[in-house]
Amino acid sequence: MLTATPAFAQEYTIKEVTNPNGGEHPYYFSPDKLTIQPGDTVNFIDAQDDMHDVMFINVPKKVDEMIMSPMHQKAGDKFSYTFTVPGTYQFHCHPHEKLGMKGTIIVGKPSKPGETKTMDHHEMAEHAAAGADHHHEAVSASGLAQGTGIINSVDADKHTVSITHDPIKSLGWPEMKMLFTVDSGVDLSAFNAGDAVSFTLKSSGKDDYAIASLKKGK
Numbered sequence: 564m565l566t567a568t569p570a571f572a573q574e575y576t577i578k579e580v581t582n583p584n585g586g587e588h589p590y591y592f593s594p595d596k597l598t599i600q601p602g603d604t605v606n607f608i609d610a611q612d613d614m615h616d617v618m619f620i621n622v623p624k625k626v627d628e629m630i631m632s633p634m635h636q637k638a639g640d641k642f643s644y645t646f647t648v649p650g651t652y653q654f655h656c657h658p659h660e661k662l663g664m665k666g667t668i669i670v671g672k673p674s675k676p677g678e679t680k681t682m683d684h685h686e687m688a689e690h691a692a693a694g695a696d697h698h699h700e701a702v703s704a705s706g707l708a709q710g711t712g713i714i715n716s717v718d719a720d721k722h723t724v725s726i727t728h729d730p731i732k733s734l735g736w737p738e739m740k741m742l743f744t745v746d747s748g749v750d751l752s753a754f755n756a757g758d759a760v761s762f763t764l765k766s767s768g769k770d771d772y773a774i775a776s777l778k779k780g781k
Contacts, residue, residue: 572602572645577666579607579615579635579656590615590659595666604645605668609635614727614740615656615664617642623650623670624680630654634737650674658739708733708764708772711781715740719751724774726760729781734764734772745774754779 578593592607599605607617619630625648632642646652649671656664712728727740743764745751754760759781764772 572604573599574604574606575599576606576608578610579613579617579664580610581613581615588663590656590662590664592654592656592664592666596668597666598669599646601647601649601671602645603670604643607632607635607642607644609638609640612637614658616658616737616739617654618657619652619654619682621651621653621679621681623648623652623674624678625650626680629682631735634739646670651679657736658741661742707775709761710764711759711761714754714756714758714760716756717751717754722747722749722751724751724754724777726762731764743772743774745777749774749777751777 575597577595577597580591580593581589582591583589593610597605609615613636615635617630617632622630630644630652635642646668650669651674652668652670654666654668708731710726710728710731712726715725715727717724722745723742724745725740725742728736728738730737743762754777758779761778761781762774763776765775766772
């Protein structure tokens with residue numbers, strides 16, 4: 564049976580690393596590729612005081628659950644998962660996805676073409692919204708979402724803002740530190756690091772969201 568745990572199951576560790584001097588890869592999983600056996604457990608551990616999480620975005624079709632960690636914020640924060648279904652699993656850190664923080668786990672043997680399924684952020688949102696109220700479901704369906712958080716930095720030239728946002732239930736997102744593109748119609752000159760803000764997100768692609776409106780106060 565696929566759910567049976569071998570008598571000699573092993574544990575492995577993948578570190579979530581922040582290295583500002585890492586050049587093109589300041590954020591990464593170590594190791595970012597791992598081969599294990601069904602029944603083995605992988606521990607994802609924050610290597611320092613920084614925000615990381617683990618989202619599995621491509622998994623074998625027989626996996627019937629979301630695999631997603633809470634947000635890690637300090638050294639030693641850990642997320643553990645025991646893999647029972649053989650195949651290929653791909654994952655990333657959502658706040659640092661665009662910076663290449665991703666990895667692959669092979670359980671037993673790699674999946675063949677057509678044997679995996681994508682668990683994108685929209686599907687995660689549907690899962691999270693299952694227990695949410697009608698308002699959250701309506702927001703998710705509209706393609707817009709409301710959020711609150713604290714600004715970390717503002718880059719007016721690139722029209723981006725880094726925000727540590729509170730959980731956004733309509734998207735299934737936990738608290739995260741994220742870099743957002745901001746619509747050109749939003750004036751960023753009045754915003755500074757440390758400001759508490761509320762904002763509206765709009766879908767700008769399959770897995771991306773941009774800030775459509777931004778105002779001070781939560």
